[in-house]
Amino acid sequence: MIRYLAYRAALAIPLFLGAALLIFLAGHYAPGDPVQTLLGDHYNPQTAARMRHELGLDRPLAIQFVAYVRDAVTLDFGTSYVNPSWRVGDIVRQTLPISLGLAALAVALAAAAGVGLGLAAAVTSGRAADRLIQVGVLSGLSVPSFVVAAVLVLVFALHWRLLPVAGWGKPQDYVLPVVVLAGAPIAYITRITRSSVAQVLTEDYVRTARSKGLRAPVVLLRHVLRNAALPVVTTVGIAFGNAIVGAFVVEVVFNIPGIARIAVNAILQRDYTVIQTVMLVYTALFTAINLAVDISYAYLNPRVRY
Amino acid sequence: MAQRTLASILAVALVAVIAAGWPSASAVGQVAGTFRTPLGGEPATLDPYFSVDSSSGPLTALMYTTLVAFDSGGRLVPAGARSWDISPNGLIYTFHLRDNVKFHGGRKVTAADWKWSFERMGDPTLKALVADVVLSGVTGYDAYQKGAAEIAGLKVVDPQTLQLVLNPSHRGGFLNRLAYYAAVVLDKDVVEKGGKGWFGTRDAGSGPFIFKEWVHNSRITLAGDPNFAQGPPKISRLELPIVTEASTQLSEYVSGQLDLVQVPLADFQRIKADPVLSKELFVAPRAQILFLGLNARVYEAFKDARVRRAIAMAIDRAKIAQTVFFGFYRPANSIVPPGIPGFYADYKGLPYDPAQAKKLLEEAGVAGKLPPLRIAMNPFTPIAQMAGEPIVAMLRANLGLDAQLEKTEFSNFIASLNKRTVYQSFLTGWSADYLDYSDYLDLLLDSRSVLDRVNYNNPEFDKLIDQANAAPTESRRIEIYHKAEALAVQDAQFVPLFFSQFAMLKKPYVQGLETTPMLSGWLPFTRVSVQK
Numbered sequence: 001m002i003r004y005l006a007y008r009a010a011l012a013i014p015l016f017l018g019a020a021l022l023i024f025l026a027g028h029y030a031p032g033d034p035v036q037t038l039l040g041d042h043y044n045p046q047t048a049a050r051m052r053h054e055l056g057l058d059r060p061l062a063i064q065f066v067a068y069v070r071d072a073v074t075l076d077f078g079t080s081y082v083n084p085s086w087r088v089g090d091i092v093r094q095t096l097p098i099s100l101g102l103a104a105l106a107v108a109l110a111a112a113a114g115v116g117l118g119l120a121a122a123v124t125s126g127r128a129a130d131r132l133i134q135v136g137v138l139s140g141l142s143v144p145s146f147v148v149a150a151v152l153v154l155v156f157a158l159h160w161r162l163l164p165v166a167g168w169g170k171p172q173d174y175v176l177p178v179v180v181l182a183g184a185p186i187a188y189i190t191r192i193t194r195s196s197v198a199q200v201l202t203e204d205y206v207r208t209a210r211s212k213g214l215r216a217p218v219v220l221l222r223h224v225l226r227n228a229a230l231p232v233v234t235t236v237g238i239a240f241g242n243a244i245v246g247a248f249v250v251e252v253v254f255n256i257p258g259i260a261r262i263a264v265n266a267i268l269q270r271d272y273t274v275i276q277t278v279m280l281v282y283t284a285l286f287t288a289i290n291l292a293v294d295i296s297y298a299y300l301n302p303r304v305r306y
Numbered sequence: 307m308a309q310r311t312l313a314s315i316l317a318v319a320l321v322a323v324i325a326a327g328w329p330s331a332s333a334v335g336q337v338a339g340t341f342r343t344p345l346g347g348e349p350a351t352l353d354p355y356f357s358v359d360s361s362s363g364p365l366t367a368l369m370y371t372t373l374v375a376f377d378s379g380g381r382l383v384p385a386g387a388r389s390w391d392i393s394p395n396g397l398i399y400t401f402h403l404r405d406n407v408k409f410h411g412g413r414k415v416t417a418a419d420w421k422w423s424f425e426r427m428g429d430p431t432l433k434a435l436v437a438d439v440v441l442s443g444v445t446g447y448d449a450y451q452k453g454a455a456e457i458a459g460l461k462v463v464d465p466q467t468l469q470l471v472l473n474p475s476h477r478g479g480f481l482n483r484l485a486y487y488a489a490v491v492l493d494k495d496v497v498e499k500g501g502k503g504w505f506g507t508r509d510a511g512s513g514p515f516i517f518k519e520w521v522h523n524s525r526i527t528l529a530g531d532p533n534f535a536q537g538p539p540k541i542s543r544l545e546l547p548i549v550t551e552a553s554t555q556l557s558e559y560v561s562g563q564l565d566l567v568q569v570p571l572a573d574f575q576r577i578k579a580d581p582v583l584s585k586e587l588f589v590a591p592r593a594q595i596l597f598l599g600l601n602a603r604v605y606e607a608f609k610d611a612r613v614r615r616a617i618a619m620a621i622d623r624a625k626i627a628q629t630v631f632f633g634f635y636r637p638a639n640s641i642v643p644p645g646i647p648g649f650y651a652d653y654k655g656l657p658y659d660p661a662q663a664k665k666l667l668e669e670a671g672v673a674g675k676l677p678p679l680r681i682a683m684n685p686f687t688p689i690a691q692m693a694g695e696p697i698v699a700m701l702r703a704n705l706g707l708d709a710q711l712e713k714t715e716f717s718n719f720i721a722s723l724n725k726r727t728v729y730q731s732f733l734t735g736w737s738a739d740y741l742d743y744s745d746y747l748d749l750l751l752d753s754r755s756v757l758d759r760v761n762y763n764n765p766e767f768d769k770l771i772d773q774a775n776a777a778p779t780e781s782r783r784i785e786i787y788h789k790a791e792a793l794a795v796q797d798a799q800f801v802p803l804f805f806s807q808f809a810m811l812k813k814p815y816v817q818g819l820e821t822t823p824m825l826s827g828w829l830p831f832t833r834v835s836v837q838k
Contacts, residue, residue: 040359083348153557168524255547
């Protein structure tokens with residue numbers, strides 16, 4: 001297991017370098033230029049040249065990349081091109097916890113609701129409750145998050161005035177974004193839980209457990225859910241990834257100062273240092289999620305060994 | 307075990323949330339004395355000499371002092387200077403400073419501070435974006451650019467008297483340029499001690515509001531300065547949350563989280579029809595034009611003025627203004643918009659005349675032979691596209707020209723525009739930075755300007771601009787400018803389309819708001835009060 005972990009950790013180095021290179025090249029070869037975007041209608045070649053020089057953008061691409069990697073190794077990600085008084089490391093430190101907190105809450109909600117609904121659907125298979133949950137799953141999967149967000153804002157914030165439209169800082173600011181981010185994950189965690197539980201319910205050991213007189217809830221929690229958990233855990237991992245990606249919409253709509261909104265702005269403004277660093281953070285996050293899912297397999301299923 | 311997994315997921319989630327921390331809650335709801343209006347984006351800088359975007363520009367106006375300013379009626383009024391004298395030959399301006407202007411650090415503002423500030427602005431190694439506008443009219447500015455120790459025409463007579471000697475060939479619109487929101491005095495101590503990012507934690511200003519807090523990407527908070535020279539503001543706290551989406555700004559206003567917002571054009575009619583919101587809606591003048599640029603350097607046929615004029619005359623501006631912009635935008639016959647002193651109100655421009663337009667193409671020998679024309683649109687707002695679609699249809703119907711709209715994202719659009727050799731034609735706008743004719747004609751059409759993005763190059767026009775800048779009186783100057791403007795309209799490389807307006811929503815409890823045709827449309831909130 002330790003060897004496996006070391007191997008996975010070592011694998012992350014070429015992965016990061018490759019990702020950094022791809023992001024770097026894509027960013028620099030895309031049309032547009034941070035200096036001109038920044039100056040906009042106040043463009044002036046001399047000012048632009050001075051800014052370009054100060055930012056080091058007049059150096060050859062290869063040198064810019066090597067300098068970036070060299071600094072990044074020491075966790076110095078430089079300053080934002082768009083706002084030179086702002087260090088990229090500080091941007092990540094300030095915004096990442098907000099996005100992670102949001103994602104964690106959404107996944108927690110999705111896992112709790114999804115597993116509960118999935119179980120309910122499996123044990124009521126074919127009956128009205130099951131049908132109703134299935135319809136809910138279908139709509140949860142088909143309605144995009146920006147539509148859900150708009151409808152929830154309309155109903156809960158503008159019509160009933162129960163929650164703020166957007167903003168950040170107070171506990172009630174979390175409610176709508178978390179619900180929107182959890183929407184789709186609830187749907188597929190429900191679906192996976194339902195099919196996984198339904199399959200386990202047909203196993204012999206479930207019949208044995210029942211026949212030895214165990215009460216239904218005990219059978220369900222101790223024997224069924226545990227054996228049905230493997231695919232569900234994978235889905236929860238995916239849900240976390242999904243919540244991070246979904247933040248690109250949710251943070252913009254709800255005006256949340258998280259890392260996804262930073263990423264969107266940085267891309268539109270060609271803020272190379274910020275784009276590169278944020279994308280490296282995302283690479284690290286997804287690598288970590290995958291690793292966590294793999295490790296949880298071994299934990300949940302003794303037959304899996306690395 | 308599954309329960310344990312679930313429990314650990316929940317635990318991780320909780321820890322993450324606690325790690326993220328609930329940021330300290332800001333003021334909930336509206337409190338007396340607090341005024342809330344959004345910024346459209348994170349300001350790139352708060353150094354006034356580089357603050358030219360729509361987020362940082364208004365902040366400069368709130369925290370800093372200019373020598374003179376425009377009031378909401380477009381008249382020049384005293385600001386940092388209480389009065390000024392002009393020598394008989396019109397070349398020496400003597401400003402008598404108010405003696406109660408203090409920097410937010412407490413030090414009194416003197417003429418030496420103004421000299422230091424303007425010399426910092428003109429520092430050739432700093433390359434401040436606003437220097438040419440403010441200082442090119444002062445003698446010695448050119449020499450200072452080439453290494454002279456000081457700007458010779460900038461003189462400290464005594465601590466309360468500042469004298470500016472004008473450059474005779476570039477005297478035009480001098481006071482209008484001094485009223486530029488960026489032409490402010492800075493506290494030398496703050497700038498020099500603060501290093502490169504000095505503006506990140508405090509301001510160097512003497513304006514009505516003091517910098518309090520900048521939570522990056524989230525909000526900026528200012529406080530009213532009780533010592534402000536022209537009387538303390540009536541609001542004690544100014545909250546400026548950064549809200550990038552116009553629709554989110556609007557929703558936050560409707561739900562009571564904001565007190566003043568701009569209305570996106572697409573929502574204007576809905577709001578006008580809304581029984582509650584229509585009472586809070588108001589329209590204010592705006593110095594902004596939407597235009598079509600025709601670039602002869604890329605589209606060969608545009609080298610012939612008749613072809614360009616034909617394009618201009620095939621577009622029914624009045625109809626588009628009425629149907630697409632529901633009369634909120636008005637057809638533009640001239641280039642410089644209303645709100646700029648000297649606006650050429652009675653100029654008729656090129657009429658909509660499709661038959662004449664066709665004839666012009668025939669005379670030029672290109673009728674039915676023009677290659678497809680691509681029109682690039684500024685993607686910053688949907689407005690260019692709203693105007694572009696009917697224009698394309700009219701060019702097809704009236705001239706048989708295969709015109710197509712081209713959409714790209716903003717960074718690419720600006721870079722291509724600045725290259726001046728990429729777009730055949732483009733749809734974009736220009737908003738006033740300062741209220742003067744030169745912000746349009748000198749900047750956008752003089753062949754020596756880097757922002758002459760349509761590549762207009764008419765020596766006669768350039769000569770008129772020089773004459774205007776050297777004109778002895780403001781009225782003579784405007785006469786010459788009107789000549790130049792008419793020439794440019796007839797040459798039709800810069801085809802004026804529409805003049806826009808501001809539409810804003812303001813809560814009924816907000817009193818005393820004054821508007822300006824520049825920037826975000828409001829003057830610093832010195833007279834604004836919040837009565838709840």
